[in-house]
Amino acid sequence: MSDKSVTADAGDFAVYGSSYFAASMAAHAERPALNLDLDVDVCVIGGGLAGLTTAREIARRGWSVVLLEGRRVAWNASGRNTGFVLPGYGQTPQAIIARVGLERAKILWSLALAGFGYVRDTIAETGMPGAELTEGGWLMVSKADRADDVREEARFLRTTFGADVAMWPTLKVRAHLKTPSYFQAIHFREAFHIHPLNYALGLAKSAEEAGVRIFEQTPALSIDPVGVRKRVVTPKARVRSAHVVLAGNVHLGDLLPGISRTLVPVTTYVAATAPLGEKIGEAIAFAGSVSDTNWADNHYRLAGDRLIWSGRMTVHESSPARYAKRLQRDIARVFPQLGEVEFEYAWRGTLGNAVHRMPQIGEIQPGLWIASGFGGHGLNTTAMAGNLIARAIVEDSKTWRHFEPFEMVWAGGSLGRAVAKIGYLTVATRERVTARLAQRQVRLRKQKSVVDERQAEKLWGRLQNGGDAEVAAAPVDAEAEQPAQDNTVSKLLRKMRRKKSTG
């Protein structure tokens, strides 16, 4: 194992993407490839967050563990994500309740919350360098004026799951995120964000300290999962183990094609601006993370005075530079005061979505386990899955069975990708149309009040000139046209009527 200094080089960018996180990665180790046969209790395939957490937790319970990583630890989603650590799942709570019922949904929520706590505790306990845990919560912002819906959603999360959330009215949202694009928001107070790559690297180090042997550049080429001792073949050596954990996400490929086909790979794009200095304060005065969509639009946070912004999706990997242009436009749309921001880093990462948008966790056949499909909500759920599977293997815990309703179903192959793309485009379009309509309504309301002011001024002038007959006639029409709005004309007419009757 060789240690590398803090400064990232071209090799690191080639592995981890041209990301801000690669540029600011902590001192890290390169592990050798496996070149001798090994016999262990558990073989974990995949060195992302799911595999690392599982391996660490099994080793901490005293069992021997080997982790095989085809490339480098956390080279993809686990090291390239935006680092929001949130409660819950990618799927909405309402859909989860519809699928498994309220009681099980509550249990699932508390499991995801335990995963969330694990990330926080692990960073604190290990003192891992560069994890940059930042408090401030997570704002889920509405781009339409939906005060009642947002209030109801916050109430639902509080009363159903005991979630620590608050509704923010539009004024408060706009005091923190200075844009007329946003209205109300739900603030998840406990949420935080981290430097995802340094967290994964710190987790790997901690796993090794617990006894895990990690081999990089060691793809599992084939697997014989039948029998008491499973066999995993790599380019230069074999591993025999009682249990195998598949934590390969969408990169598992031909190892077990039937399983790979249960995920739709989704690539999303991220960019980090050059330091913006004080200018950032003109747009964002919020230390936490922000999503202005459930799925399709923007997710962002600060890293010092840089803005890290992610959005857009494709079902095939595309050029980050190309998508950076779109992200630039997205930022200008939300925060025009920032102008055309300059990006210093742009990268992409690929996540895996199951059809039900819930993670795949459990025992597929005796001794063969899966921890996969964490979608865009993987920081807390990979931690949860690692713990559930470790406890299942070592302590025979059955808690993972709460995920049984979320079976592994075929994701539809290229048709599934097309459906995902269409789904994204539909949601993105719907969200943009809703946002535009909301903005239009605001404009109309403003125009209307200007017209009212003008009408009022005219009427006032006529009344001053002795148009008493108009006072008697006009109120009925004016109020009938705008029954729900106490507009300026109506107010003025009422005032005149009162004046007239008293004097």
Ligand SMILES: Cc1cc2nc3c(=O)[nH]c(=O)nc-3n(C[C@H](O)[C@H](O)[C@H](O)COP(=O)(O)OP(=O)(O)OC[C@H]3O[C@@H](n4cnc5c(N)ncnc54)[C@H](O)[C@@H]3O)c2cc1C
């Ligand atoms: C751009 C982006 C932003 C995101 N933002 C957030 C966020 O803010 N918050 C959040 O909660 N989630 C976020 N996510 C989701 C989160 O990053 C993922 O859900 C999570 O990292 C998945 O971890 P994993 O271990 O399952 O997969 P991966 O990180 O993909 O790791 C799988 C590993 O398995 C290895 N592997 C596969 N097959 C083999 C084999 N045959 N042999 C050996 N090794 C193999 C791969 O090389 C890979 O390293 C984001 C994802 C992306 C892409």
